[in-house]
Amino acid sequence: MLPFTLPERPPVTRIRHRARRHDTPADARTQPMAGFEPQFTDIVDYIVRITDEIWMDRAIGRIYDTYDASCVIFSHYGVTRSVEEVIAGTVTTLNAFPDGEIHHLNVAWSGDESSGFYTSHLGHSRSTNLGRSGWGPATGRRASIRFAADCISRDNRIHTEWLVRDNGAQVRQLGLDPHDCARRVAASPGFETVLLAPETRLEGQAPRGALTLDPTTPDGWARHLFHNLWNLRRLDWLPNHYAPDATVHAGGGRVASGLRAIGQLLIHILAAMPDAIMRVQHVCHSEETDGVIVAVRWVLEGSSKAGGVLGDCPEGKPVFMLGVSHLRLDASGKIAEEWMIFDEIGTLAQAWCA
Known part of the structure; x- marks a missing residue:
């Protein structure tokens, strides 16, 4: 059973597991x-x-x-x-x-x-x-x-x-x-950086709380998921969202299978910008041959630090990581497979800027 209600909309082409x-x-x-x-x-x-x-x-x-x-x-x-x-x-x-x-x-x-x-x-x-x-x-x-x-x-x-x-x-x-x-x-002369203004990880003197959005829509469900895992850092809640044998295909050719490995992958990404704030920018979905897939466009903003996915990079530089995640849900409503696309070279280039 899905954790959200799908809106009614016209049927469209399915492409997974099919020829061109x-x-x-x-x-x-x-x-x-x-x-x-x-x-x-x-x-x-x-x-x-x-x-x-x-x-x-x-x-x-x-x-x-x-x-x-x-x-x-x-x-x-x-x-x-x-x-x-x-x-x-x-x-x-x-x-x-x-x-x-x-x-x-x-x-x-x-x-x-x-x-x-x-x-x-x-x-x-x-x-x-x-x-x-x-x-x-x-x-x-x-x-x-x-x-x-x-x-x-x-x-x-x-x-x-x-x-x-x-x-x-x-x-x-x-x-x-x-x-x-x-x-x-x-x-390179054509490289263009952007001005970042990430929010503080605190709301005043207090840690950030849970979102108040409706979690029964695909948009609300995805925003709660990303806020809980990335902003609240509640990786102990992974079993609430991911199947025990879930697989994540991430940027850099990385693959994590199982909840423990998925949690370590998120830590490895966060370690590259430990003060980062996650912003979900858009959510949409598909109803495919092997289940519903929710697509999330996001950006992670923070300060660079050596030791995570960015390796031995210059530290303390304002950087962002633009990403898109496609989350395929199984019959129980848990995430069975995720494709987490990000470009660490583009983020590294920001850290190497003078």
Whole structure:
């Protein structure tokens, strides 16, 4: 039994444990999508198809059809502010990793044709570094990483996106040193940092208390979960939320199986910024072949400290970690599997800034 009540909404494409959707002709549209091209049956089908067209079929020009001219994309490395920058970034990436392939793991969503659709796309890519990349000359090595792209789209065009790639896993598989890569990013002229104003971990003189949001909605449930574990640091409550044999696939290629290992993983992340505050920025969900998946976009803000996932980094620097978690629930309502996507190289680069 789920710990929350799902809202009623139109049925959409399911992609987990299925072959590529667009190898077959589109079915009749199942969801109102005014302004979208007629071949897209629903918002999940839209995201999957345009991703494969651009990255697998090399239809780079489709970006002009599916991204707004003044689109804004947020990442650890700065802000992209036009469709021409998206085109340039795509060309550069395809040149560095020309044999790339993409596998779709989940697309959670919310919204409608009037207000716009929000999608959280969890994917897995495999590719060989055969050209120069942002990390330096080609290594000839193969890398396999996960990514998350959260997008807001309306009238067939994406106008806002948050992009997180597991670059920590990528640079290690390419045989590179994470700190060398982070210093290279920090020294690059295009690297853009943000001004942080994290809240204090106390409310006045007292520790923070529990949230008062309704926990019977997917949004309220997720916000309670992240607040309890990350802000209140109540890792003893993990059994309330995770199945005993749950698995977490985290940034840097890390995997934790079982409650004890999951708790240690969270401690390892917090150790890199022990004063951090967790902010949940958006929640949506999917009803997939193997259960309901709740997608959470979050940011962890604090001061850097050596010893956690950031390794021997400069200490006391204001840093943030942008992340996206997809949480798959089992029949009992507990989390059976989580994909926690974050980019430790982007966070390290902030710590290495002068």
